[in-house]
Amino acid sequence: MAENNISKAEELNRQLKKNVEEIGFYEFKPDDKEIAKFCDLISDDNLIYLDNKAANKAGFDDKVIPPSYMTSLTNPLVQLILTKGGPHLFSKLIKAFIHVGSEIEFFKPMTMNKKYKIKTELSEPIKKSGKKGVYYNIIFKLSVLDENNIVYAVDNHDCFFKL
Numbered sequence: 001m002a003e004n005n006i007s008k009a010e011e012l013n014r015q016l017k018k019n020v021e022e023i024g025f026y027e028f029k030p031d032d033k034e035i036a037k038f039c040d041l042i043s044d045d046n047l048i049y050l051d052n053k054a055a056n057k058a059g060f061d062d063k064v065i066p067p068s069y070m071t072s073l074t075n076p077l078v079q080l081i082l083t084k085g086g087p088h089l090f091s092k093l094i095k096a097f098i099h100v101g102s103e104i105e106f107f108k109p110m111t112m113n114k115k116y117k118i119k120t121e122l123s124e125p126i127k128k129s130g131k132k133g134v135y136y137n138i139i140f141k142l143s144v145l146d147e148n149n150i151v152y153a154v155d156n157h158d159c160f161f162k163l
Contacts, residue, residue, distance in 0.1 A: 008163040009125045009136045012093055016122055016138065019084040025117040026077055030065055035112065038069055055111075062113035067106055067153075074102070074142045074155040077118060081140065096162035098135075104155045110144065116152070119143045128160070135160040 039049050047054030048064045055063045082089065082097075090097075110116065121143070125136040140157040 008093060009127070012089075012136065012161060012163060013122070013125050013138070015089055015093070016081060019081045020120045020122060022084065023077075023080060023120070025119055026073070027115060027117045028073060029115045030069065030112065032063075032112070035063070035065060035069070038072065039066060042066070042068060044068075060109065060111055062111040065110040065112060067104075067109075070104060070110075070144060070153055070155060071102065073118060073144075074157070077120065077142060078140050078157050078159075081120065093163060094161050096135075098160040100158040100160060102155055102157050104153060106153045108150070108152050110152050114146045116144055116146055119145060125161070133162060135162050137161075 035049060039045065044066060046066075048058050048060060049055075049066050050063065052063055055061075058064075078099075119142070121141040123137075123139040123141070125138050128135045128137050138159050138161065140159065142155045142157070143151050144153045144155075145151050
């Protein structure tokens with residue numbers, strides 16, 4: 001039975017990596033209207049997000065993209081990776097799934113005057129045993145880069161799969 005779980009872990013890893021490869025880079029360039037709506041939704045009226053003069057006065061070249069905006073991009077991307085394989089992944093392979101959390105590390109503020117892309121990498125499955133049985137831990141690493149491949153932030157999504 002242990003060999004069966006190992007092969008299922010390998011199958012899960014192969015399928016997720018295939019999905020990441022098929023999706024490729026997710027590219028985006030937020031516009032003023034989108035960021036204004038986002039700021040309204042989160043009730044953040046910091047002018048460095050909404051006004052060039054305020055952003056310039058604070059030392060930025062352009063308006064700053066709110067850091068929390070990143071989760072509106074990375075969370076759906078993780079969902080897309082998980083669902084791209086169709087029902088096979090969850091009906092035949094995965095018995096349970098737990099998204100433990102997301103940890104974001106910011107390196108530089110993102111500004112409105114650039115195009116960005118999200119690069120996704122997956123850790124190898126790590127077998128974990130607990131009270132509820134055997135799970136496999138995989139970390140989805142989503143890096144936000146600009147056109148020059150400078151990393152602005154990394155969002156690590158920690159996920160557990162019961163196979």
